[in-house]
Amino acid sequence: MKLPFAESYKIKMVEPLRRSTRKERELWIRKAKYNLFNLRSDQVFIDLLTDSGTGAMSDRQWAEIMLGDESYAGSSSYYKLKSAIQEITGFPYFLPTHQGRAAENVLFSAMIKEDDVIPGNSHFDTTKGHIEYRRAKAIDCTIDEAFDTTLDHPFKGNVNLNKLEKVLKENNRDKIPMIIVTITCNSSGGQPVSMKNLREVKKLADRYEIPVFFDSARFAENAYFIKIREKGYADKSIREIVLEMFNYADGMTMSSKKDAIVNMGGFIAMRDKELFDRASMFNILFEGFISYGGMSGRDMNALAQGLYEGTEFDYLETRINQVAYLGEKLKEHGVPVQCPFGGHAIFVDAKRFLPQIPQEEFVAQTLAIELYLEGGVRGVEIGTLLADRDPETRENRFPELELLRLTIPRRVYTRDHMDYVAAALNNVYDRREYIRKGFVITKEAPILRHFTVELERA
Numbered sequence: 041m042k043l044p045f046a047e048s049y050k051i052k053m054v055e056p057l058r059r060s061t062r063k064e065r066e067l068w069i070r071k072a073k074y075n076l077f078n079l080r081s082d083q084v085f086i087d088l089l090t091d092s093g094t095g096a097m098s099d100r101q102w103a104e105i106m107l108g109d110e111s112y113a114g115s116s117s118y119y120k121l122k123s124a125i126q127e128i129t130g131f132p133y134f135l136p137t138h139q140g141r142a143a144e145n146v147l148f149s150a151m152i153k154e155d156d157v158i159p160g161n162s163h164f165d166t167t168k169g170h171i172e173y174r175r176a177k178a179i180d181c182t183i184d185e186a187f188d189t190t191l192d193h194p195f196k197g198n199v200n201l202n203k204l205e206k207v208l209k210e211n212n213r214d215k216i217p218m219i220i221v222t223i224t225c226n227s228s229g230g231q232p233v234s235m236k237n238l239r240e241v242k243k244l245a246d247r248y249e250i251p252v253f254f255d256s257a258r259f260a261e262n263a264y265f266i267k268i269r270e271k272g273y274a275d276k277s278i279r280e281i282v283l284e285m286f287n288y289a290d291g292m293t294m295s296s297k298k299d300a301i302v303n304m305g306g307f308i309a310m311r312d313k314e315l316f317d318r319a320s321m322f323n324i325l326f327e328g329f330i331s332y333g334g335m336s337g338r339d340m341n342a343l344a345q346g347l348y349e350g351t352e353f354d355y356l357e358t359r360i361n362q363v364a365y366l367g368e369k370l371k372e373h374g375v376p377v378q379c380p381f382g383g384h385a386i387f388v389d390a391k392r393f394l395p396q397i398p399q400e401e402f403v404a405q406t407l408a409i410e411l412y413l414e415g416g417v418r419g420v421e422i423g424t425l426l427a428d429r430d431p432e433t434r435e436n437r438f439p440e441l442e443l444l445r446l447t448i449p450r451r452v453y454t455r456d457h458m459d460y461v462a463a464a465l466n467n468v469y470d471r472r473e474y475i476r477k478g479f480v481i482t483k484e485a486p487i488l489r490h491f492t493v494e495l496e497r498a
C-alpha cells in the first residue's frame with residue numbers, strides 16, 4: 041500500500057477552542073454589526089480570517105526568542121536577521137519594520153509622490169491604500185485569466201506584459217517610480233507568478249529604466265508553485281528558486297507575518313545603497329532606528345529562524361497540501377471555488393454561490409456571515425467592501441471577483457478542522473436558495489472601510 045501524505049511536524053503545545061450555538065452566534069454577529077472583524081476571537085470556533093501573524097512558531101523559533109539581544113543599536117539579533125535576509129533573498133541592504141504596511145509606508149515615502157502611477161498585479165489593499173494616500177494611482181495589469189475562477193491556469197498572478205507596456209509607454213518615466221509585483225498575488229486568489237513572467241517583467245522594466253519591487257509576503261509559497269508547476273524547476277531547491285526570483289527585482293517589501301511564520305514583523309530589502317540611505321531616514325522617523333525598526337531583538341531572531349523554516353520544501357508541501365485538501369472537499373460538493381487553489385487560502389466565488397444577491401448588497405460578505413452562523417467559522421470578504429470607493433467619484437468600486445477567502449493559518453489547524461470547515465460551507469451551499477437578501481452599509485470610513493464598516497440586513 042502506498043503510504044499516505046502526513047504532516048512534516050508534530051504538536052507540542054495546544055490552545056483550547058470553544059464551540060458555540062447558532063443562537064449565540066446570531067446574537068454576536070448582530071452586535072458586531074455584521075462585521076466579522078468586530079467579533080471577539082472566543083466567539084469564533086475556527087478562525088480563517090487571515091494567515092497573517094496567526095501561524096504557530098516552531099520550538100526553534102521559541103528558542104531564538106530566548107536568545108534575543110535587546111540592544112538599541114547594533115544588536116546581534118539585527119545581524120542574525122540581516123544575514124538570513126541576505127542569504128535567502130540576495131539583497132545586501134535591509135530595514136526592519138513592524139509589519140508589511142509599515143514597510144510600504146517607509147519605502148513609498150522615499151519613492152512615491154502625487155500623480156505618480158504604479159503598475160502591478162492586483163496590488164494588495166494596504167499597498168493600494170498607501171499609494172492612494174499619496175494621491176498616486178495603482179494600475180492593475182494582471183492577466184485576464186485571473187478573473188475567471190473556473191479557468192485552470194497555473195500562474196494566475198502573472199502580469200500581462202502588454203497592459204504593463206501600455207502604462208510604461210503612456211506615462212513619463214518620472215511618473216512611474218516603480219512596478220510592484222505581488223508574489224503570490226493575494227488579491228487575485230493567492231495565485232503565483234511564474235519565473236518566466238518575473239523575468240519578462242524585469243526585462244521590460246529595464247528597457248524603461250523603472251525599478252521592480254516585489255511585495256513578497258508569500259514569496260516562499262510562490263517558489264513552491266514554481267517548483268511544482270513550471271518546467272525546468274522540479275529539481276531545484278526552494279532556496280535556489282527564491283534567489284532566482286529576487287534576482288529579477290530591485291527590492292522587496294515583506295510582511296513577515298505570512299511566509300516567515302512570525303506573529304509580527306516586516307522588512308524592506310534592496311540593492312541600491314542610495315535608496316537605502318533615503319529610506320533609512322523615514323524608517324527612523326516612523327518605525328525606529330535602522331537596527332530594530334519597530335521590532336524587538338527577540339522577534340528579529342524568531343523571524344530569521346522563520347525565514348529558514350518557511351523556505352523548506354517539506355514545510356511548504358504540508359502547508360499547501362492542507363489548503364488544497366480543503367479546496368478538494370468543497371469542489372467535490374459543487375461549491376464554486378477559485379481554481380487552481382491558492383497557496384494560502386481557498387477563495388469561494390460568491391457571485392456563483394449566491395447569484396440571487398446583487399453585488400450592491402455585498403454578496404461575499406453575505407456568504408461570510410452565513411458561514412459564521414452555520415459553524416462559527418470566520419472567513420473574510422474580498423469583494424466590494426474591501427474595494428472601497430473610488431477616491432475621485434466616491435462611488436462604490438465593484439471588483440470583478442466577489443470572493444469569500446478561507447485563509448489557513450500556518451501549522452495551526454488539523455485535517456479534522458478542515459473537514460469541519462468544509463461540512464459547514466457545504467451545508468450553506470445546500471440551503472443557498474433560501475438566502476434571499478444581502479446587507480447595506482450604515483457606517484463606513486473613507487479608506488480601508490472593511491475593517492470598521494457597520495452593516496444591517498437589506
Ligand code: F0G
Pocket residue numbers: 089090091092139140141142164166167222226255257258295296297305306
Ligand atoms: N502585502 C500583501 C500581499 C498582504 O497580503 C499583506 C497583508 C500586506 C502586504 C500587508 O502586510 O498586514 O503585515 O501590514 N495581508 C493580510 C491578509 C492582512 O489578511 O491578507 P501587514
